[in-house]
Amino acid sequence: MNESENFLSLVERWLRNHRELGLKEVYLSPRGVESLLSLTARKSKTISLEKRGQKEKPRSPFLIAEGFSLEELPRGQKGLDLIRKELGNCTRCRLSQGRTHLVFGEGNPEAELMFVGEGPGREEDLQGVPFVGRAGQLLTKIIEAMGMKRGDVYIANVVKCRPPDNRAPLPDEIATCIPFLIKQIAVIRPKVIVALGKIAAQALLNTTEPITKLRGRFHLLGDILVMPTFHPAYLLRNPAMKRYVWEDMKLVRKEIDKIRVPS
Numbered sequence: 001m002n003e004s005e006n007f008l009s010l011v012e013r014w015l016r017n018h019r020e021l022g023l024k025e026v027y028l029s030p031r032g033v034e035s036l037l038s039l040t041a042r043k044s045k046t047i048s049l050e051k052r053g054q055k056e057k058p059r060s061p062f063l064i065a066e067g068f069s070l071e072e073l074p075r076g077q078k079g080l081d082l083i084r085k086e087l088g089n090c091t092r093c094r095l096s097q098g099r100t101h102l103v104f105g106e107g108n109p110e111a112e113l114m115f116v117g118e119g120p121g122r123e124e125d126l127q128g129v130p131f132v133g134r135a136g137q138l139l140t141k142i143i144e145a146m147g148m149k150r151g152d153v154y155i156a157n158v159v160k161c162r163p164p165d166n167r168a169p170l171p172d173e174i175a176t177c178i179p180f181l182i183k184q185i186a187v188i189r190p191k192v193i194v195a196l197g198k199i200a201a202q203a204l205l206n207t208t209e210p211i212t213k214l215r216g217r218f219h220l221l222g223d224i225l226v227m228p229t230f231h232p233a234y235l236l237r238n239p240a241m242k243r244y245v246w247e248d249m250k251l252v253r254k255e256i257d258k259i260r261v262p263s
C-alpha cells in the first residue's frame with residue numbers, strides 16, 4: 001500500500017467509526033476540504049496514528065475537520081483565550097439550551113498532563129468550572145496521589161455544556177463540540193492525556209471499543225499519549241475499581257517522569 005492509499009484508508013476508517021457512532025454527517029470547512037484534497041493530490045503525506053517517531057508527524061484526523069490550521073494558534077494561555085473567544089456564547093448544539101455556564105476548562109495552559117471527561121455535571125454547570133462535584137473531588141485526590149497539584153494539570157471535557165439530567169452527550173453534540181477540545185489540546189500540547197470514562201476515550205480515540213478494553217495501555221492521538229481509565233463518578237459507585245485507575249495512573253506518572261529533565 002502506497003502513502004496515498006494509506007492516507008485514504010485512514011480517512012475511510014475515520015468515517016466508518018463516525019458512522020458506527022451514529023453520525024450521519026461530518027463537517028469539513030472549505031479549508032478542511034482543501035487540506036484533504038491537497039494531501040491526497042500531493043501523495044506525499046502518510047498520516048498514521050499507529051506509530052510514533054515517523055518523519056511526518058502523525059496528526060489527529062480532527063485537524064482537518066475545522067476552519068483553520070491548528071498551527072496558526074498560539075501556544076498556551078493566548079491560544080486558549082482565542083478558542084474561548086471563538087466559542088463565545090455558543091449555541092452550536094442543543095446543549096446550550098439548558099446550561100447555566102459554559103464550562104471551558106481549567107488549569108495550567110502549558111500542562112504536561114491533561115484530564116478529559118465527558119461533560120459538565122450539575123455543580124460544574126452552576127460554577128462554570130470542570131470537575132468540582134464529588135467526582136471532581138475524587139479526581140483532585142487522584143492527581144495529588146500522583147504527586148501533582150490540580151493546578152499543574154489542565155482539565156476539560158468533550159462537551160462544554162451540561163447534558164440534561166446528566167445523560168451522556170449524543171454523537172452529534174460530541175461532533176459539534178469536540179473540535180474545540182482538539183484545539184485546546186493543540187495549544188496546550190500535553191505529553192499525556194488521561195481520558196476519563198468511555199465517552200471521552202471513545203471520542204478522543206475515534207473508536208467504539210469499550211473502556212474495559214481501552215484502559216491499562218497507552219494509545220495515540222497524533223503524537224500525544226492517551227491513557228483511558230474509569231471515570232471518577234463510576235469509581236464513586238464502584239470503589240473496588242479504584243485499584244485499576246491507580247494502576248493506569250502509575251503508568252501515566254512514569255511517562256511524565258521520563259519527560260521531565262532532572263535538575
Ligand code: SF4
Pocket residue numbers: 087090091092093094095096102159160161173176177
Ligand atoms: S456543548 Fe459545545 S457545541 Fe454545544 S452549545 Fe455547548 S459549547 Fe457549544
